[in-house]
Amino acid sequence: MKHIAIILLALVVTGCFSTGNEIDTAKANKFVKGETTEREVIEALGKPVTVTNSANGEKQIVYSHTNTDLDAATYIPIVGIFAGGATSTANYLIVTLDSEGIVKDWSMSETVVRTN
Secondary structure, three states: OHHHHHHHHHHHHHOEEEEEOOOOHHHHOOOOOOOOEHHHHHHHHOOOOEEEEOOOOOEEEEEEEEEEEEOHHHHOOOHHHHHOOEEEEEEEEEEEEOOOOEEEEEEEEEEEEEEO
């Protein structure tokens, strides 16, 4: 019985994985266009996953976080092929900075994908 409990615990722990850092939406909602600086954004959210510089001097900094939860049925031999699946949630925050490093605009999005 003890071995079964350990196996089940291992399956539960491995049934979820994520990449990136969670985006604190409360902090992002405090960004003010024309006032908040790049430094303030990075202090609030940490290092972005992507930085893109434009020819016109603008910059985009991107934050992303993806979380995937596997269904428990996925781990059942043979049955998992038909009944298993996963749900992935991806969150993105794109901050556009002007040539002076001030927030020009920002947008957040969330995508949820279900696979069977």
